[in-house]
Structures are given as structure tokens and as C-alpha cells.
Amino acid sequence: MTVTAYTLAVLLDLFCVFLGYRFLFQPGSAAAGYGAPADPHGDAGAYLSVKGLRDGTLGVAGLAVLAFAGAHAEAWFMLAVALVPFGDTLIVLRNGGTKAVAFGIHFATALVVLISAGLLFAV
Numbered sequence: 001m002t003v004t005a006y007t008l009a010v011l012l013d014l015f016c017v018f019l020g021y022r023f024l025f026q027p028g029s030a031a032a033g034y035g036a037p038a039d040p041h042g043d044a045g046a047y048l049s050v051k052g053l054r055d056g057t058l059g060v061a062g063l064a065v066l067a068f069a070g071a072h073a074e075a076w077f078m079l080a081v082a083l084v085p086f087g088d089t090l091i092v093l094r095n096g097g098t099k100a101v102a103f104g105i106h107f108a109t110a111l112v113v114l115i116s117a118g119l120l121f122a123v
Helices: 002-025 027-034 045-068 071-081 083-094 099-122
Strands: none
Touching (some): 002 071, 002 099, 027 045, 045 071, 071 099, 083 099
16 A cells, blocks of 8 residues: 555656646646636736646645655645645636536546545555
């Protein structure tokens, strides 16, 4: 179970780094994939950059917590971070996104993050 817990945590952290990269360097396609398309050259450009910075920072912070503080601290970190995809679910629904994206991507991600936290607590 230890290998699974650490592997899932690292993958989730790296996924956040990847999402951050996409929102910073490919904001149009990243926003469309998020479920609330936005024009990166219009008024939404700054917000897409903020999302990219937020996601990337969470990923780097998660990797640092896991590397330097251990599984138990990473589990608490994952519990806190799970609020982000739960919030993203609501944002997509409130802004005209589909339920499939809201629940199939964001809500499902929140559940996976909570599973990761549970596995890390068990280590």
C-alpha cells in the first residue's frame, strides 16, 4: 500500500504542475478542457494565468511536502487541496459548463485526491 500511496500522491502533484503549465502557456485550450471556455486574449487572460499559477504552485508544494515532511503531512495537504476540485465543480456548473465535465472531471478528481489522502494516512 505504501508504493500505491506515494505513487498516487506524486502523480496528482505532477498533474497539478502540468495543469499549471497548460493554463500559463496554452490558456485557451486549458480553459476549454476545464469546462468554462475563456478568451485568453480578452478580459479572462489574467484569471487564466492566476489559475495556472495556483495549480502549478499546489503541485510543487505537494511534492515538497511529500519529500521533506512525509506521508502524514502530505495526507493533510491532500485533504486541504481537495477543496480546489470540489470548488471547480461548482464553478463549472455556475458558469454554464456541462454536468459531465463538472462531475466527470472535477468532482471525480476531488474523490481521487481524498482517496490519496486516505492511503497516505494509512502509511
